[in-house]
Amino acid sequence: MQKILLICLAGALGTLARYWLSGAVYGIVGRDFPWGTCAVNILGCFLFGLVWVLSAERGLIPAPARLVILVGFMGAFTTFSTFIFESAELARTSEWLRLGLNMLGQNIVGFAACYFGMVCGRIV
DSSP states (O other), X not given: OHHHHHHHHHHHHHHHHHHHXXXXXXXXXXXXXXXXXXXXXXXXXXXXXXXXXXXXXXXXXXHHHHHIIXXXXXXXXXXXXXXXXXXXXXXXXXXXXXXXXXXXXXXXXXXXXXXHHHHHHHHO
């Protein structure tokens, strides 16, 4: 029961962090492109890679804490469903260039961010 409560608490914190970060990004650059979602997804990929390596490879984060962080916080923080919805909206409005940039950019840069997080985790 304690594990479930910790995951719920971490999820609430992840949701708030997502709301704050995406709102801050949209406030800075506007809403003509899904930059807020993009920023959250890329940071989320980096943090996932970092936490994974620090836990699974380096042993610096215990496995139960890894579960709470990755399932609770990261599960609520990352925004893949929003990414897909916003991509579908770009397709619906025939904004093909923006759709391609959004889908390729987030996937390629997200992969690179995850890999960079893993590299940083190995350096620590």
